[in-house]
Structures are given as structure tokens and as C-alpha cells.
Amino acid sequence: MRQVIMIDAVVIGRNEGVRLVACLESLKGRVRRIIYVDSGSTDGSVATAGTLGAEIVELDRTLPFTAARARNTGLKLLGEDSEFVQLVDGDCAIRDGWIDAAREYLMAHPRTAVVCGRRRERYPDTSLYNALIDAEWDTPVGAAKACGGDALMRMSALREVGFYRDDLIAGEEPELCVRLRHAGWNIWRLDEEMTWHDANITRFGQWWRRTRRAGFAFAEGAALHGAPPERHWVKETRRALAWGLVLPALIFLGAMITPAMLVLLMIYPAQVLRLSRRSGLVPAVFSVIGKFAEGWGVLEYGLTRLRGKNSGIIEYK
Template identity: 65%
Template sequence: MTEAPAKPVPTRPVPISPTLVSAVVIGRNEGERLRACLTSLQPQEGRLIYVDSGSSDGSVEMATQMGVEVVSLDMELPFTAARARNAGLERLADAEGYVQLVDGDCEVNSDWIPAAAAFLDAHPEVAVTCGRRRERHPQASIYNQLCDAEWDTPIGEAKACGGDALMRLEALRAVDGYRDSLIAGEEPEMWLRLRHKGWKIWRLEAEMTLHDAQMTRFGQWWNRSRRAGHAFAEGAALHGAPPDRHWVAETRRAVIWGAALPLVLILGALLLSPWALLLGLIYPLQLLRLSRRMGLRPAWFSLLGKFAECTGVVEYWGNRLRGTNRKILEYK
């Protein structure tokens, strides 16, 4: 499949913030993607820290040669992206100002940090600001397209944003950073705790990062959706009580569409009448409803994804009942 070039980003003058900005990058075996990421951050005046999670491709050596501070995680301990981010933030324990958090497979737009820092300077009530994260090769696969669409969230005040964001170090310290134990969904969970402290999260109408998902196989997409279901269930377990109801609706939808309805159909057909299978028409009707809003192919994957998400929900609760924790679930 021919890959369409990434959408060009118009260059425009932006105010330069006087506030010092550092950056924390996390990654493992990102290769040249990591080089592009670190290069895009080197013009900043603050410290640039790379947290490596057991790379075997020379990432540590490359980052060191580029003059970047490197933190190598102890991989004998359970790994999570949240733990990696916290390790980078610990290096900034005495720093002031802002920090750009970014994954090692992303390249930061040259205009982003000055514009985002200027926004935080002007809005002291905002703890976190993010912009538009784009997939570098959205036409490479339907799965990359789904990622790109997922990141196109509304402009303005938000409940959450992704892992790429500019943040106040002061605010992060007020909530003790990320929750190390979460294998996914660590950002929305921390944003919720920030909002409890009175801070705000804001999405700007500005280009922020280019991401390289490299998601070309169905199995990758399925595991990513499964991980989302796990995050929904754990988030609901942590903060599902009113008034937050954190990810309760998402968990409920995954269970209803991915397990409850199929179970009702099967039991109805076995115990009552084969005609009960006609209730299965609710799925094509739901597909039609979603298609009107997002198009047929995205609607199909949205509906199919509920089965993967339900698998993640069941996995979370199964592990919890057994008193065990799941290791990180990756899709690359």
C-alpha cells in the first residue's frame, strides 16, 4: 500500500516562553525514531532525559552520544510506562518550570513547546496542555487510521489527554506523579487526580507530535483494544464511584456488547427458541447507527473492538480475584 505523506504543518511565529522547559522521553528499541524524537527536543533550554526500558538496539549508546541524560530502568522489576515516566521525573526533582513528556516513537513539532509553554504562562490554573498528535503514516493501514482519528479530540478544556503533553512540574509533584502499577491508562488516572486538586487540562489547536504506530496487523490492533479494556476495568475499580464514575461507562459497554448480549443470545436459543437468535440483529443495527457518525469501516472496528475490550476487562478481574498482576501488554 502506498503511504501518503504526513500532513504538512504550517509554520507560524509563536511567542517564546521565559519559563524553563525540560523533557522526559521514554522508549525501548525505537532506533531511528528515537533519534528523531531526541533531535526534535534538543533546542529546548532545559534538561533532556531519556528513560530506557531494556533496549537491545543501541538506543542507550545513541542517546548518550547525543549528549542526552540517560536513565536505564531496572528490568528485574515489573515494567510499566508509568514507572518509566516517574523515573524521568525523579531526575527533575530539583527543577522548576515545565516538562514535556513524550514517547520515543514520536517527533515533536518545532512550534509546539514555545506555544504550549506560553499558554501555561498565561493560564496558571492549567496544569497540562496537549495539542494534535498525528500518525506519521495514516494510510499505511486501517489500524493507523483508527489511531489518527482517535487522537483528534475536541479543542479546549478536557478531562484527559495522551502521553504526549507539556506539564507543570509543580502540579505533577502535588499528586506524586503517575501510578506506577498501571499497565495502561496511567495518564487519564493522573489527570483525574490533578482535577481533584483544582487543576485544569487543556487541548490547544496546535500541531504537537508525529507518532509512528507501525500497526499493520489485526493482532496488533486486537491487543491494543484488549489493553484498553484492561485499563477501563482498572480505572473503574480505582475511581468508579460517584462523582467521578471514571471509565465506568466504557467498561459497561465493553461487557454488554462483548459478553452479555452474546450470552443472552446463546442461552435464549438453547433454552427458549432458536428464534431468540434474531435478537442478534441488534449488532447490524448498532453498526448502522455508528456508521452514520464515523463511517462504515471505523464503525465496524469500533463494534468489533468491544469484544477485545471485554477480554481485557475479564482478564483484569480474573487476575484481581487470583491476587495477581498482569505484566504490560504491548502491541508492537
């Protein structure tokens, strides 16, 4: 007799509009329960989710919103009989066949806590930024260190490590995966289509804020798990600091004494040319520009720590 596996879904969102409709519709008939956790939407998302049959939770608006807090709220509503949970961001839609493939893998590999697949941008041709993000989602197949916001997870593993850290404003999945791997669990990237994602980034400012948030996440992740042997996001933090803050600061300070020091700025186009051999010219240009945004995010994290305050979410939509 075939074992019945209870699969539920937790969807989080904030002002996702029609994207949320697509997300919830993609889960219908594929999971037992759909819990939608809303982080202060003002666009009617809560009412929309209700009409589509989701169980709705609205987060207390007097406390800081984070994706981790929203996911934990939904996860803690699931009962002990919930074995697997599909985590989905409200701007994503599940692809046909994904949940079946992910469930089969988890059933066959009892020490795997998380399986993820290929997340694709729904409209990569709409903007250069969407195309860059689509390439970013193309991660290697096989054993992985981390997943993203969409993944099928084993509830017993999540309970063992205490779920997400509520206070992280970004990078919550990689941090969770660090703790899962330390507890002896595996993370696996399947060669399967998983979700459509709608980044909807059409302006440079949106891309800059998203990249700045990544820098903040790098610094916070390194502060939490940067010690050997994990060295979580230490290299990424150092690169952001070196290329985005320290090097330009030293060049401009030196130029105040010797203007000829400005010639050292040529190291940036040289870096673009070096990276372009591997990734192409446009991704290389944005990789180098992105270090300035990431560096700003690292600095922002450091200032937040010095002030002893929690940072608010960095939104880009």
C-alpha cells in the same frame, strides 16, 4: 525582563529504533535536559540515545515495566528548578512551534497543569489501523478531562499529586488527570500541532491487543475512580462488558436451548449501521468489533484482581 522558564523533557521507550532518533532530534535545542528512560530495549536504543546527548536511565529489569514507572523515574531526576516538563513517548516527534505555544499558555494560566495538542499519525495511509488511530487522536479543543502520553506539564502540579501511579499498565495519564482536576488544576487541549506518532500497526492482531489493553485500562480506571461524581470510565467499562461479553454469552447460551436465539446476533450489524451515521462505515465496524477486545480486557483485569497479582504490560508492537 522576560521570565526564564526551565523546560526539561522526559522520553520513555522500548525498542523504538529509528522512531527514537526522530523523537530525540525533535527535542534538541528546545529543552534544557532530555532524560531518556529505557524499559529493557534490545535494539540498541540505549546506545543511540547516548550518542544523541540524552541522559540515560535503564529501568531495573527485575521489576515490572510500565510506562508510568518509566515516566516517574525520569520526572524524579528533575531538580526543583524544573518548572515545565515535556513528556514524550519514544515513538513520537515534537512538532515545530509546539513547546513555545504550550509554554506560553501555561505561563498565562497558572492553574493549568497540563496542555496537550494534536497528535497525528505520521503514516496514516500505511494501514487501516493507523488511519483509525489518527482519528482517535483528534480530540476536542478546550477544557479536557485528560491528556495522552505527550503533553507539557507543570512540575509543581505533578509534585503536588505524587506523579503517576507506577503500577498502572495503561491509562496512566487519564488517571493522573483525575487526581490533578480533583486538586483544582485544569487540563487544556490547544488547537496546535503537537507531535507526530508512529503507531506502526499493520496487522489485526496488533490492533486487537491495543484495544484489549484499552479495556483493561477502562476497568482499572473505573475501579480506582468510578465513584460519583467522577464516574471515571464507568460507561466505557459497562459498554465493553455488555457488548463484548454479556450479550454474546447470553445469546449463545440461549441458542443451546432455542437455536432461533441466534437471530439476536443481528443486533451487531444494526449497531454498526447506527454508529456509521456519525462516524462512517469502517470506523463503526471497528468500534463494534473493538467491544469484544475491550470486553476481554475488562475480564482480564477482573481475573487479575481475583488472583491478587499484577498484570504485565500488554504490548502491541
